[in-house]
Amino acid sequence: MDDIDIDTPLLSKRPCCSSPDLIAKPLFKLPKLDNMDNLLQSFLDLSDSSDSFSLDMSFDRLIQSRECDADQNELIERAMRLGNVLLEAGKRSARKRASVHNSLVWALPSDLTIKIFSMLDTQSVCYASATCSFFHKCAMDPLCYANIDLTTVVPKVSNVVVSTMIQRAGILLQSLKLGIVPSPTASYSVCQPWVYTIRNPIDASGFSWNDKRSRQGRETSILTRSCLISLSAENGTPGALLKTLHLYNIERMDNLALCTALEACPSIRDLEIVGLHVELRQTLDSVSKNCQLVERLFFESSKTGRDDSLKGPICSDLINNCPHLTSLALRGFKLHDQICGRLLKGLRKLKFLDFSTSYSITGQFLRIGSCARRSPLEVLVLRDCMNLREAEVGHFAKALLSGDYKFLNHLDISNREGLAREGDWYNRCYSTSFIPIKRLLEERPGFCFQAEFPPEGSFVEIEQMIGMEAYNSDFSLSSGPKSQESDGSTSMSFTESSYNSDQSSGNEDNRDSMIYDESSDDVV
Known part of the structure; x- marks a missing residue:
């Protein structure tokens, strides 16, 4: 037993499922946030045309380094997914900042904003709802739809729109x-x-x-x-x-x-x-x-x-x-x-x-x-x-x-x-x-x-x-x-x-049978 190296991973003791160490640490290793931030910062720094050209050349070399055609396609798809993730992250952050900005610039609290929206016509409420997330949240209040006017000059309102409102x-x-x-x-x-x-x-x-x-x-x-x-x-x-x-x-x-x-x-x-x-x-x-x-x-x-x-x-x-x-x-x-x-x-x-x-x-x-x-x-x-x-x-x-x-x-x-x-x-x-x-x-x-x-x-x-x-x-x-x-x-x-249709309007046949007695309240 003395010859056994206890530092060898294969012979190390597995922690119990209820061990606090297992709960505190994930089973898979995540990159440190500072490293991820630095990596993302490096990508974002490639803003001018020369850096973009370098990025294109680098990506082409990576593609060519893959011998299998399937590996090359997979790398391209991963790059596109990463680009979509960055795009959505940018849009999400922009919406958050715009919402915070609007909530600070807009002088009225939510309850008064909802009250104002309830006085608008239905089309104006829909326009306001599409402005920002703050207005969207206010426009979802039931009070804003107490008076629904969906009349139009040309047909464009469907049953779904009516039902939703x-x-x-x-x-x-x-x-x-x-x-x-x-x-x-x-x-x-x-x-x-x-x-x-x-x-x-x-x-x-x-x-x-x-x-x-x-x-x-x-x-x-x-x-x-x-x-x-x-x-x-x-x-x-x-x-x-x-x-x-x-x-x-x-x-x-x-x-x-x-x-x-x-x-x-x-x-x-x-x-x-x-x-x-x-x-x-x-x-x-x-x-x-x-x-x-x-x-x-x-x-x-x-x-x-x-x-x-x-x-x-x-x-x-x-x-x-x-x-x-x-x-x-x-x-x-x-x-x-x-x-x-x-x-x-x-x-x-x-x-x-x-x-x-x-x-x-x-x-x-x-x-x-x-x-x-x-x-x-x-x-x-x-x-x-x-x-x-x-x-x-x-x-x-x-x-x-x-x-x-x-x-x-x-x-x-x-x-x-x-x-x-x-x-x-x-x-x-x-x-x-x-x-x-x-x-x-x-x-x-x-x-x-x-x-x-x-x-x-x-x-x-x-x-x-x-x-x-x-x-x-x-x-x-x-x-x-x-x-x-x-x-x-x-x-x-x-x-x-x-x-x-009835030029006499049907009244000629009824004239004798419909006489109003002006001395009473009844119709004879």
Whole structure:
């Protein structure tokens, strides 16, 4: 035993697995940090062209020193991996330094930065998030996505983007706007100034009717029927507190997808639907069942004048289940006077009413008897209602002078085709001489009355020009007849339904069965 050299590695005693020395020392040997630093420093010092040339020559010699082709390839790959490692290390260090710099230069703490980001629009938040890691971290806070606006002029938003942002917002989601719009959204409020002229036909949603119609068939949205499915995730948590939902021209949205989304959004106050291929009856049924806190409902048909699905039972459900409605717009639907009268009479808080481009109404629905005295209605828009009758407008003007609708301060009966006359649908009225406008403005100071029509006879000339094509297909005419008060041309749109579908609008058959007894609150 005395002859054994204890320093021989093969005969040395192996430490126990629980030995402190084994835990403190790694099993493999790493180069010292100072040596690695010196080596890296030597590489980094090769910055000028001459040193780079020397490095190239040295690397070529190393390659040539390998006899096997496989060894040469391996050396090249190792060099490329090392270069990528150095590149990523440089980028990472640059980001860290930039983040530290921004956090020092940016005067606000994270909580105030998040608060500011929450006031920005969605696109601005995304831009800020890409600026630096400090802003990126702040922009990931759910509060920054409480109000999501992904409306675009051209299709570029996908379902994945919508889902990601809804998931980031979670329970804090308050507002969601999706789809294709011709201009930025500008929602209407009764308290806001409002402009509606034939030269600039801006409606309650902030878009031109002609702009909205012209987009159909040109572009296809990337969004599909499942773009709102995230609202129902986690037992409907993301949609639970959603108060505003605006959807524009999502062509692939259908009734089932929309109704499923509305089921997950019981707190909606503001619902705007434009250009979706969904049915009026099913949508209003879902609203009355699931969105009973709604205060503003703006619904514009994608098929003007062809949807007449709204019937009495659904109308009654909407009145009974949505008592907080103060703003209602049903545009482009085939509504009848009886339905419109029930809505006007039953929604007792209604301040804004828009039935524009509703081809079936004649205006008889405004005769709601003693309810007219108590009506809080402030704005009434009946623009381009093709069957709106001269006699009913005259009767309504007399009712205003007698004290009905005492809160009404804005009335729009502008019509690109003039008002209909009793007994002769083609004999149109193009003036307001039958309305005592001067007396009306004297008794109601500040009252805004708009009745813009094309010059008399323009409707007949246009009909002769377009011939029978108007009865068979949808088309549009630009540079139509000019307004008497306008020096600009009006883009006019004529549809099959505007000429061929019920020129009597279904009201002639119902006139005898729908008589408003002005001495009572009931419709006989």
